[in-house]
Amino acid sequence: MKLTKGMTLLALVMTTHFANAADVSVPTDSSLHVDADAKLKSLLPPDITQRGYIVAGTNPNTPPTTFFKEDNKTLAGREIDIMNAVGERLGIKVQWRDTGGFDNIIPGLKTGRYDVALSNINATQTRLKQVDFVGYYNASRLGIISLKSANIAPFTAFDAVCGKEVGAGAGTTQIMRLEQASKACEAAGKQPIKVAVFPDRPAGVQAVVSGRVPMFFGPYEGLSWQTKLIKPLALSGEIHVDDAPVSVAFPKDSPLEPAVQAALNSLIKDGNYQKILDHWGIGFGAVTEAKRNEEIFK
Numbered sequence: 001m002k003l004t005k006g007m008t009l010l011a012l013v014m015t016t017h018f019a020n021a022a023d024v025s026v027p028t029d030s031s032l033h034v035d036a037d038a039k040l041k042s043l044l045p046p047d048i049t050q051r052g053y054i055v056a057g058t059n060p061n062t063p064p065t066t067f068f069k070e071d072n073k074t075l076a077g078r079e080i081d082i083m084n085a086v087g088e089r090l091g092i093k094v095q096w097r098d099t100g101g102f103d104n105i106i107p108g109l110k111t112g113r114y115d116v117a118l119s120n121i122n123a124t125q126t127r128l129k130q131v132d133f134v135g136y137y138n139a140s141r142l143g144i145i146s147l148k149s150a151n152i153a154p155f156t157a158f159d160a161v162c163g164k165e166v167g168a169g170a171g172t173t174q175i176m177r178l179e180q181a182s183k184a185c186e187a188a189g190k191q192p193i194k195v196a197v198f199p200d201r202p203a204g205v206q207a208v209v210s211g212r213v214p215m216f217f218g219p220y221e222g223l224s225w226q227t228k229l230i231k232p233l234a235l236s237g238e239i240h241v242d243d244a245p246v247s248v249a250f251p252k253d254s255p256l257e258p259a260v261q262a263a264l265n266s267l268i269k270d271g272n273y274q275k276i277l278d279h280w281g282i283g284f285g286a287v288t289e290a291k292r293n294e295e296i297f298k
Helices: 007-013 044-053 078-090 101-108 173-186 199-208 220-229 257-270 272-279 295-298
Strands: 053-058 093-098 131-137 141-147 165-169 195-196 215-219 233-240 246-252
Touching: 044 053, 053 078, 053 101, 078 093, 078 246, 078 257, 078 272, 093 141, 093 295, 101 131, 131 257, 141 220, 165 173, 165 199, 173 195, 173 215, 195 199, 195 295, 199 215, 199 220, 199 233, 215 220, 215 233, 220 233, 246 257, 257 272
Parallel strands: 053 093, 165 195, 165 215
Antiparallel strands: 131 246, 141 215, 141 233
């Protein structure tokens, strides 16, 4: 795992930054660069080729997904690297926008504010009714953090948190999974899980650090990263689920989808995709093919 130079504890926990208007382009920093492929560029929709750039939305959260660097204005992370490499392979620039919250992503896609969105977005059948997807990261490993001082025995199943309070980010699939697990607890004659909803992952992590909630549930890669850098935290739970991949999201029936899918598969084939994931210490989540929409769920 490589850590961004100059990263502070505050940046890791809160990723605090000045507000960025949704239509203001945000600078980024990529960990590697790739060559363009003229044949793939020909797949771009004419209006995007004429415009000269793809508009990508993201909700800056925590490393290693997407976050603001110490300068409080430059985005970095897995999502940035992946989509910037897609743009380079297609021979077109990517302009990034801060969506101002995870819940703003799908509405922003539906209104055409963004051509694509990348923000640790799991493809689901429910979301597929509103937006389209191209999958690019295996999200089947999830984590639950707590304070080391709580001395919680390591666990691998939700029944370990029956009757306890667990936080998760608003609008995420983790909320749904906790609610399902809570029903299973009750069906087994145990106390339900008390689900605490936070605006985002940084707020939930800070709540654990401050002792406001005992546990927080989220993507394994992000929570694992933080436990290595925020000493009071421990990764107590490692939950494996049968989940669809984290995906690039698009407006429904976007003509951009074939180009992005082809570029992703090109990056997978030539090894640059794996280099990106390995740079962030999350190579375990690599997929062998970028699938699209319904084929994701087969």
